[in-house]
Amino acid sequence: xxxxxxxxxxxSGAFRSPGGEMTPVLFDVGFALQPGVITAIVGETGSGKxxxxxxxxxxxxxxxxxxxxxxxxxxxxxxxxxxxxxxxIRGRRISMVFQDARAALNxxxxxxxxxxxxxxxxxxxxAAAAMCRxxxxxRSVAIPEPERxxxxxxxxxxxxxAQRAMIAMAALVCAPRLVILDEPTTGLDVTIQAAIMELIAxxxxxxxxxxxxxxxxxxxxxxxxxxxxxxxxxxxVEAASTEAIFTRPRHAYTQRLLAAxxxxxxxxxxxx
Amino acid sequence: xxxxxxxxxxxxxxxxxxxxxxxALLALVWTPHDPLSPGVGDSYLAPxxxxxxxxxxxxxxxxxxxxxxTQYNLGIAxxxxxxxxxxxxxxxxxxxxxxxxxxxxxxxxxxVFQAFPGVLFAMLVAKAVGPGVINIILVLSFVGIPDYVRxxxxxxxxxxxxxxxxxxxxxxxxxxxxAFRHLLPNSTGPLLAFTSINxxxxxxxxxxxxxxxxxxxxxTPEWGNMIARGQDGVMTGEWWVSFFxxxxxxxxxxxxxxxxxxxxxxxxxxxRR
Amino acid sequence: xxxxxxxIVLRAEKLTKAYPVGRGRRLLALDGVDLEVAxxxxxxxxxxxxxxxSTLARCALRLVEPSGxxxxxxxxxxxxxxxxxxxxxxxxxxxVFQDPNASLNPRMTVRQVVHExxxxxxxxxxxxxxxxxxxxxxMVGLTAAHLDRYPHELSGxxxxxxxxARALAAEPNLLILDEPTASLDVSVRGQILExxxxxxxxxGLAYLFISHDLQVVRHMxxxxxxxxxxxxxxxxxxxxxxxxxxxxxxxxxxxxxPVARFGAKRQRLRLAGEIPSPIDPPDACRLVGxxxxxxxxxxxRRPPLLNVGAGRTLACPVALA
Numbered sequence: 126x127x128x129x130x131x132x133x134x135x136x137s138g139a140f141r142s143p144g145g146e147m148t149p150v151l152f153d154v155g156f157a158l159q160p161g162v163i164t165a166i167v168g169e170t171g172s173g174k175x176x177x178x179x180x181x182x183x184x185x186x187x188x189x190x191x192x193x194x195x196x197x198x199x200x201x202x203x204x205x206x207x208x209x210x211x212x213x214i215r216g217r218r219i220s221m222v223f224q225d226a227r228a229a230l231n232x233x234x235x236x237x238x239x240x241x242x243x244x245x246x247x248x249x250x251x252a253a254a255a256m257c258r259x260x261x262x263x264r265s266v267a268i269p270e271p272e273r274x275x276x277x278x279x280x281x282x283x284x285x286x287a288q289r290a291m292i293a294m295a296a297l298v299c300a301p302r303l304v305i306l307d308e309p310t311t312g313l314d315v316t317i318q319a320a321i322m323e324l325i326a327x328x329x330x331x332x333x334x335x336x337x338x339x340x341x342x343x344x345x346x347x348x349x350x351x352x353x354x355x356x357x358x359x360x361x362v363e364a365a366s367t368e369a370i371f372t373r374p375r376h377a378y379t380q381r382l383l384a385a386x387x388x389x390x391x392x393x394x395x396x397x
Numbered sequence: 398x399x400x401x402x403x404x405x406x407x408x409x410x411x412x413x414x415x416x417x418x419x420x421a422l423l424a425l426v427w428t429p430h431d432p433l434s435p436g437v438g439d440s441y442l443a444p445x446x447x448x449x450x451x452x453x454x455x456x457x458x459x460x461x462x463x464x465x466x467t468q469y470n471l472g473i474a475x476x477x478x479x480x481x482x483x484x485x486x487x488x489x490x491x492x493x494x495x496x497x498x499x500x501x502x503x504x505x506x507x508x509v510f511q512a513f514p515g516v517l518f519a520m521l522v523a524k525a526v527g528p529g530v531i532n533i534i535l536v537l538s539f540v541g542i543p544d545y546v547r548x549x550x551x552x553x554x555x556x557x558x559x560x561x562x563x564x565x566x567x568x569x570x571x572x573x574x575x576a577f578r579h580l581l582p583n584s585t586g587p588l589l590a591f592t593s594i595n596x597x598x599x600x601x602x603x604x605x606x607x608x609x610x611x612x613x614x615x616x617t618p619e620w621g622n623m624i625a626r627g628q629d630g631v632m633t634g635e636w637w638v639s640f641f642x643x644x645x646x647x648x649x650x651x652x653x654x655x656x657x658x659x660x661x662x663x664x665x666x667x668x669r670r
Numbered sequence: 671x672x673x674x675x676x677x678i679v680l681r682a683e684k685l686t687k688a689y690p691v692g693r694g695r696r697l698l699a700l701d702g703v704d705l706e707v708a709x710x711x712x713x714x715x716x717x718x719x720x721x722x723x724s725t726l727a728r729c730a731l732r733l734v735e736p737s738g739x740x741x742x743x744x745x746x747x748x749x750x751x752x753x754x755x756x757x758x759x760x761x762x763x764x765x766v767f768q769d770p771n772a773s774l775n776p777r778m779t780v781r782q783v784v785h786e787x788x789x790x791x792x793x794x795x796x797x798x799x800x801x802x803x804x805x806x807x808x809m810v811g812l813t814a815a816h817l818d819r820y821p822h823e824l825s826g827x828x829x830x831x832x833x834x835a836r837a838l839a840a841e842p843n844l845l846i847l848d849e850p851t852a853s854l855d856v857s858v859r860g861q862i863l864e865x866x867x868x869x870x871x872x873x874g875l876a877y878l879f880i881s882h883d884l885q886v887v888r889h890m891x892x893x894x895x896x897x898x899x900x901x902x903x904x905x906x907x908x909x910x911x912x913x914x915x916x917x918x919x920x921x922x923x924x925x926x927x928p929v930a931r932f933g934a935k936r937q938r939l940r941l942a943g944e945i946p947s948p949i950d951p952p953d954a955c956r957l958v959g960x961x962x963x964x965x966x967x968x969x970x971r972r973p974p975l976l977n978v979g980a981g982r983t984l985a986c987p988v989a990l991a
Contacts, residue, residue, distance in 0.1 A: 169855040170826075269943070283944055314718035315882065316941060319926035341855065344885075344928025371932030385856040386930035388863070388889040560773035563733050567760050568836060569790030571753065582777055 129157035130303060130335045136180065136194030147190070151176060151359045154194070158303065162351035163329055163336040165367075167343060167382070173359040178305050178339045180204075182221055183211045199302070217247050220295040224308040226287035230279035236290050237263070237275025244298045262293040266324055285317035289324065296328050307339045322349050343386040347371055355379045407663075410593075410656030417649055421467040430458035432465035432618045441635045451637040453626055462618035463641055469619045470649065473534055474600040478592050480538035485545020486581065486588060492546065493553030494576035504550070507543040515540045519602055523611040533612055537599045548591055552584035586663065593657030597650045604646045620646050676708035679744060679844045679876040680730060680763070686738035687722075687729050697949050699725045701900035702739065704975070709843065712870065712877040714891035714908070716884065716923070720945055721897040723880045727846045730878075731763065732756060743844070761791045764837035768849035770829035774821040780807075780832050781817040784839055791840035806835040809872075811865060827858035834865065838873070846878045851886060863890060884927040888912055893981070896920045899948055899956040902975055906982030916978070916989045918961050955986070963988045 136154040139147040151173050158164045168174040179185045181196055183203065196203040198219070203211065223229040231239055240259035241252065248255075256275070263271035266289040279287055288309060296304050306325065310318035326349045329336050338350060346353055346367065353370040355363045355378065363376040374380045430437040430448075435455035442452040450459040492503040519540050526532045553576060556562060565579040566572070606612035607621020615622055620642035627638025687700035700722045707713045715723040728734040730741050732748060741748040743763050751759060767773035774783060784806055788799040804814045810831040821829055830850060837845055847866070851859040863886065870877060881887050887894060888908060895905035896919065904917040915921045921939045941960040955961070955968040965988055975985040984990060 169857060285944060314945075315884070315928075316718065316922055316926040317944070319928070319938065320940075322928075342928065343856075343930035347930050347932055347934060348928065368932050371930070381857060383930060385860045386885075388860060388885055560767040560769060561775045563728075564765070564767060564773045564833075564836070565775070565786075566733065566757070567731070567765050568787035569757050569760060569840070570786070571757060579775055583775070 127159055130160040130198070131158040131181065131337075132195075132197040133157075133177065133181070134195045134197065136177065136191065136196065138176075138180075138185075138189055138191040138194070140186075141188050141190055149359065150189070151180075151194075154356070154359070154361055156354045156361055156364050158335055158337055159352060160302075160335045161329070161333050163326065163338055163349055164352040164354065165338045165340055165346040165350040166354045166356060167340055167346060168356035169341055169382075171358060172356040174339050174356050175307055177356070178221075178307055178337065181305060181337075182215055182219060184215075216243070216299055216301070218301050219303045219305065220299040220301040222288070222291050222295045222304060222306045222309050224311050226291035226309075227279050227282065227284060229291060230282075230287060232279050235276050235278055236282065236287075240275070240290070240294050240298050243294055247299055259293075259298065262297040263290060265297055266290070266293040266328075268293070284313050285321065288313065288321055292321070292324065292328070296325075296332070296334060301334075303335045303337065305337045305339070308341070309338070310345060311341070318345070325349065343371075343383060355382065404659045404662060406655040407659030410652045410654075410659060413648055413652035414656065417467055417471050417652070420464055421471050424461075424464040424468055428458075428461035428464050430461045432457065432461040433616065437461075441630060441638070443635075444637055450641045451635070453623070453638045454629065455626075457618075459623070459638060459641055462623055463620070463645055465618040466620045466623060466642065466645070469530070469613065469617065470600055470603055470646070473530065473537065473603050474596045474649070474653075477534045477537040477599050478541060478596045480534070481541035481545055481595065482588065482592050484538070485542040486549040486584075488542070489546040489549025489551075490553050490576050490581050493550035494557050494572065494580065496554075500550075503546060507546050511543045515598075516602055516605070519606065520609070520611055523606050528612060528614050530613065533603060533606065537602060540602075541595050541599065544591065544595065545588070548588060549581070549584060552587060553580045556580050556583060587661070590657050590660035590663075593653050593660055595657075597653035597657065600646065600649050600653065604642075676711075678706050678742070679709050680707040680878060681705065681742040682726070682730055682739065683741075684739035685726065685729055685736055685741060687725050687734065688737045691949055695950050698900050698951055699948060700729060700736070701951075703897075703900075703902055705730075705895065705902070707844065707876050707878050709876050710870070710874050711892045712879050712890055714879040714881060714887040714894045715897055716881060716887055716894055717897035718882060718923070718945065720899065720948065722900040723897050724848060725900075726897070727765070727848055727878060727880055731760075731765065731846065733765075758791075760842075761840045762842050763844040763846065764840065764842040765846045765848060766830070766833050766837050766850045769853045770826065770833045771821065771853070773833055774829060776821055778820075779817065780812075780819050780821075780824075783821075783832060783836050784817070787836060787839040802839070806839055809838065809869065810835045811861075825858075826854050827861060830854065830858075830862050831865070834862075834869070838869065841873075843874070844876045844878065846880070848880045849882070850879075852881070852883065859886070866890070884912075884924060885929075896923065899945065899951070901956065901985070902983070903956075903985045904983065905975075906980065910980060910982060916982075916984050917986045918963050918989060919957055 134155050136151055138151045139149040141147055154177055166174045166177065176185060176189065181203065191204065194204065230236065237256055237259045240262055241255035244255040244258050260271045260275050263274055268274050268286060268289050282290060310321050313321065322345055325336065328334055340346060350367050353365065353367050354361055355376065357378045363370065363379045370379060371383065374383055435457050437458050438448055438452045438456050440452060440454050440456045442448050444451045448458050448460065450463065453459055488503050492500040519536050522536045523533065557580065562575055562580060565575045603612065604621035607619045608625045610625065612621055613619045623642040624639045630636065630638045682703060682705040684702045684704065685700055686702050688696040688698050691697045703726055715726060717723045725734060729736040743759060748759065781803060784803045785799050788794045788802055794802065803817060807814055807816060812828060812831050816828065824832065851862050854862060869875060879890055891908045893905065894908050894911045895902045896917065898919045904911065904920045911920065912924065915924050918939065922941045925938045939962065943960055953972050954970065955973050958964060958969050968988065973985045973987050975983045978984045978990060
């Protein structure tokens with residue numbers, strides 16, 4: 126058993142309403158991310174999967190209040206670190222890819238400029254050298270004509286291309302240990318989605334990255350991920366290897382989710 | 398979705414307007430003195446127990462005139478914005494929903510109209526048509542209409558291809574029903590917020606016209622008229638004749654602004670919370 | 671499935687929609703599509719964004735005015751209809767929308783939503799409407815208590831049930847389902863699909879089922895038509911298409927679809943690049959430049975959709991050869 130790159134332990138928390146009432150949303154969430162592979166956090170709306178992922182980066186919504194828990198990354202508790210140390214880790218050690226890449230990129234700067242800026246922020250160097258690295262990164266994520274593409278603005282990119290650029294930024298330019306991918310292919314067409322997932326799997330395998338894939342789609346998980354964490358209503362209901370989850374699901378919810386994903390008739394209609 | 402609680406600006410705005418409305422109603426049946434007759438006291442009496450806000454040059458009671466003026470200033474503002482809201486949204490919805498030549502005709506008309514500054518236009522027309530409550534109301538509502546048209550048009554245009562507009566057609570609504578029964582009611586928030594801001598503008602312009610002698614006949618106890626009547630006194634120390642109507646205008650304008658601001662907060666999801 | 675002369679509920683012929691995009695250029699959203707939906711069957715329209723499947727549905731109902739071609743609904747041509755007759759036609763064909771959140775007027779209660787078609791299409795008196803509304807709630811698995819709710823007080827699945835109840839209110843014989851489960855969680859998706867299947871059997875409905883979710887299509891459809899860039903490239907019985915896809919685009923699409931099964935090895939057929947611009951497309955196969963099977967003849971003219979037997983059509987002479 127290798128040492129996990131990141132461990133979430135006993136994470137609990139609640140949303141505070143404007144009136145001050147607390148609505149618990151995370152209950153003793155715990156899991157580990159093994160280095161060098163993709164771990165999926167799977168769940169439906171309201172499962173708390175995104176909230177958990179955002180907590181790792183310390184960018185959870187302001188009305189979320191943690192009541193307990195630790196997030197250990199390279200031996201340090203991220204939740205106990207001072208704000209400036211978190212900022213240093215964010216981006217450089219842990220980076221994130223969001224669902225809507227075109228919205229996550231700044232519309233007034235060219236894509237190349239944005240990648241170059243991030244490169245200089247983390248690694249310094251001249252603007253020209255950074256731009257070279259940016260173009261190199263775009264090439265690595267199979268964006269055709271990277272020199273020309275680097276001079277374009279985000280709106281000139283298709284959804285799939287923008288997500289590739291985003292992955293270039295988060296996984297290559299930032300050169301982190303851990304990439305968190307929050308529904309990176311949701312809203313993309315199936316052929317594009319398959320290509321993006323292939324790209325992610327390739328990057329992880331070739332560069333020794335560790336990735337955490339937040340998704341609602343078990344289909345995406347089956348082919349690319351090594352481990353799966355299943356969440357339901359703020360709780361981790363099952364965590365195991367992908368093979369175990371798909372071939373020997375133990376928790377009733379996992380079984381139901383799997384059956385529903387395959388549209389098998391065994392999918393018991395859940396009472397409304 | 399919980400209803401956002403009434404914000405402070407909304408409460409204050411509504412509270413002040415309620416006071417104005419109460420005063421206007423009260424003035425229908427009772428004022429301390431006759432607001433229209435001169436010489437109920439000597440001219441330029443300082444505020445006292447009998448004349449709490451003093452008297453003006455002609456010896457009329459400032460408080461009584463102020464109370465009676467509330468009917469004019471509040472009434473004109475409310476009626477003028479109501480007309481502008483009704484006509485403007487009607488035209489705006491037609492332009493936004495039907496598009497094509499109707500839209501072009503309405504939108505071009507609005508643009509031509511908006512080439513003139515609103516206040517200047519109001520002054521010119523007021524001068525041309527002469528004094529009178531009806532004239533002032535028509536002029537002021539006319540000046541407001543283009544903004545309502547543009548707002549209603551934009552609202553409806555952004556929603557006309559929404560699934561619920563399509564769904565409304567599918568269940569048998571005629572196009573005007575889709576526009577007025579489904580789309581317009583979903584635009585009331587921004588329209589009402591603007592109406593309130595517009596009411597602040599209208600009350601200011603009403604008073605300005607009065608002050609410049611372009612509004613109601615000089616003896617009408619409208620606040621702008623009252624300020625004009627008191628402006629000599631400002632130089633010689635009889636400040637109260639102009640001061641109190643000025644304060645009344647400020648209060649009403651401010652209240653409408655507060656209300657409008659609160660309403661746009663309430664209807665704009667990005668500004669909520 | 672095929673009897674001697676099936677009753678055709680919806681027929682489209684050479685249906686075209688072009689949007690002018692300035693400087694005399696046209697965006698061809700729908701490029702001469704032929705289509706038939708028989709009574710009681712489910713035809714699925716499959717395709718990615720920009721394939722024109724949604725435009726096709728909207729043009730068939732004239733929610734979007736087509737620029738060419740003709741549509742018949744229950745044998746009646748749709749395009750010559752005036753506004754009154756068109757509104758009346760919607761008694762026979764209804765639509766269920768993708769996002770139940772956006773297709774329900776936020777200011778109307780479920781009762782108002784369901785009563786509206788009864789009042790406008792069927793001119794039912796209030797008392798009868800209320801009884802019918804309760805029956806409809808029953809049919810879609812909701813209760814009379816839901817009638818007093820506003821859309822935001824319902825879950826996503828419940829909202830979609832309301833959307834279905836509204837569509838069924840005037841007793842149409844054709845439902846156009848525009849990605850009805852795309853915005854729902856998987857567990858809710860199964861329930862809605864189950865409901866749709868049951869209703870189809872009970873009410874003898876025909877479905878035009880628009881979806882990008884191949885899993886759902888395989889589960890629901892009798893026949894499948896695959897669309898790419900404004901045209902149908904392949905169609906046929908669902909099983910045939912899924913087990914023996916012929917058109918390279920269909921093959922690429924099917925092989926890209928994720929399956930929630932461990933070790934489900936798939937042989938990916940990859941298309942180069944991304945979907946090209948639909949503005950003034952040349953007279954060539956739309957897949958030119960992306961297709962692994964491409965030959966010279968592909969670029970010289972657009973291959974027609976040909977009948978290839980067993981109820982299948984195909985627009986690729988290369989794949990057939």
